[in-house]
Amino acid sequence: MNFFKIYWKLISYLVIHFTIEKKTDIMKLSVKDAMRCVGCQSCMFACSRRSGNAGLSNTCIGVRSTGGISRGYTVIVCRSCKNPPCASVCPTGALVPQKNGGVRLKSSKCIGCGLCKEACIIDAVFWNEEQNKPVICVQCGICADYCPYDVLELIKDEKEVSHE
């Protein structure tokens, strides 16, 4: 009987764990095709609008020209690194690496030193100037929902996905 209970618990744990991982933790934002980007900033405004307000202070996706608008755009999203350099340099442990890559910000621990921003070589640690704290992508995909030209997508990260 005991053996059956333990066996059942183990199965339940694996199923639940697997499902949660599949549905939440492993969804990753990907730049499908930056060539289709028109620079409309809809993704940036959508990201910032998660706070409920307007403007751009809270955006953690960036669109910039690739050396002038005539050459097209570069779309910068967090790659949710397996060993995030931003977390490695955080002196207060405010950036907590996640099991499946990426980091979460513990805002109360953050002292706004900006080392994380410096450490990210693709400039994917964005900065909220008003709060003097980083804005970290949680791979929610709202930016992809508001991209009118299918530049972005939120996909399951079963293998490595391409990020720009």
Added chain:
Amino acid sequence: MNKNDTLSNVLYIDLTKKKSWVNDRRELFEKYLGGTGVATQLLMEECPEGIDPLDPESPIIFAVGPLTAVFPLASKTCAMFKSPHTGDLGESHAGGRSAVAIRMAGYGAIVIKGASEIPVYLSIRDGKVFFKNAETLWGMKDSSIPARVIRQNEKGEGLRAIFRIGQAGENLVTYSSVTTETYRHFGRLGLGAVFGSKKLKGLIVSGKRMIEVNNKKEYRKLYDEIYKAATDSPVMKKYHDIGTAVNIKTLNTLKALPVKNLQMSTSESIEPLTGEEMAKNHLARRVACAHCPVACVHLAYLREPYEDDPYFFKTTPVGYDFELIYSLGTMVGIYDPTQMLKLIDKVEEVGVDAMSMGVILAWITEMVERNKISKADIEGLEIKWGDADAYIQLVDEVTHPKTDFLKACAKGVDFAAAKYGGKEFAMQFGRNEMPGYHTGPACYLGFLLGARHSHLDNAGYSVDQKELLDNTLAPEKVVDKLLDEEAIRQILSSIAVCFFARGIYDLKMVSRGLKLVGFELDDKQLHDIGKQIHLSKYQFKVREGFEFDKLNIPERIYQTEDPTGQITKEFIHNGLKYAQKLIIQ
């Protein structure tokens, strides 16, 4: 408006003293919203009566609106100044990143006065204004290079707007423009020359902030409604698919498209220039203004071989739209898209208004044909319809004028025709060169009333096509319709939404949007404010010498076939008399 909104901050910059300060002008924004409404009042305050538009004390105003960076398509900045081209109201709207950048930098308006003794550019960020030496940038041949240098030297990637002038602005050509984000322009009425007169080569502005809304749930809902309309609705389709160039074919079929200085209103040769053909053969990329999912800016790739090496090509992305195809294509008899793109590229390089330049090139061509000017007047150039290479040289000559004739051309076709003749085919209205519509009398009444901002476009072509194609309407009724529509447009340009979005932003929608940022105004109140703003603009125009009786009307509009067959002197005269009574009283 909401308490914490930085919209009411007006940034004042004195180029003479190299000083800047901010005044809170809440009362102005609460009464006139922003954009055109606020800029008009600031112009009235700052511009001394009767001043030379190129005097240091002549101000430049930029204003954005309460919906900028709040809702999609609120992406326009309104520039106001005294126009060196017409001598009265200078109003020009541009998109790019300009509006979002100004709003995100924490300002609703920027007022620039004075003049620097050395060339400068302004860097506006982090609540400060930096005066940067632009000596090295002054006089550069290609106006895109200074923008590149500014880009490389300044912060704010992805958020910044970069305004700059070209040699035409430096040389005070009265229809020189200010370019922002390479492909957007404060065009037409000579803002470039006002920059040039102040030794202001350009400015860069950037920022990133939050704008509080007072009902987050309703904000998300309304945002989605507008966003969906912008991306899915058929009213926007024209702008994001083929773009405004779709009108080339339509107007050509209607016999409403100016060809060869409006000697004709249609041509069988224009097929390669239609929006459809341009998209099929030349469209390479589409780009958008900040916070606009429509992406109406169409870029073609111009591929030019080098004569000395067949395996080298100069590849240049060149913007095109209806007005460019009209002014630098059909108006000058160029029907080969590659030749037209070369000419557009030249016009971009020197930083001059495309429509004005096209009309002037067309007028010069006719002056040559009629032997009204000598070869020496145009520095020995051989000019004929459709010859893009010759026109490219002529653009250089007009923007760096040496002969008296070319100096006159640098002041516009009305000025040149007054001196050298050819008034009857100098295609200007209120001293501003015509846009590409020969749709009927309503359109011309709209041009002449000066009812709209600088583009001269107005509701007239819609009235012509909807009401005058098969019927007739009294000129007075036409004027009423034009002015009524303008009241609505003043609101759109005050909040400051792109006119392409007029199908989405009716006054009820505007009222809902404004409520979320703290303005309690219903559609009727908005309409009244629109009327008031429009009247203020006329007050400025009249103060600075605009007179209905002084309007020159080129005879050609009565001679060339149009779709309505109703462009008569009587119609135009009666319409103007009626408008004069309404407006001046």
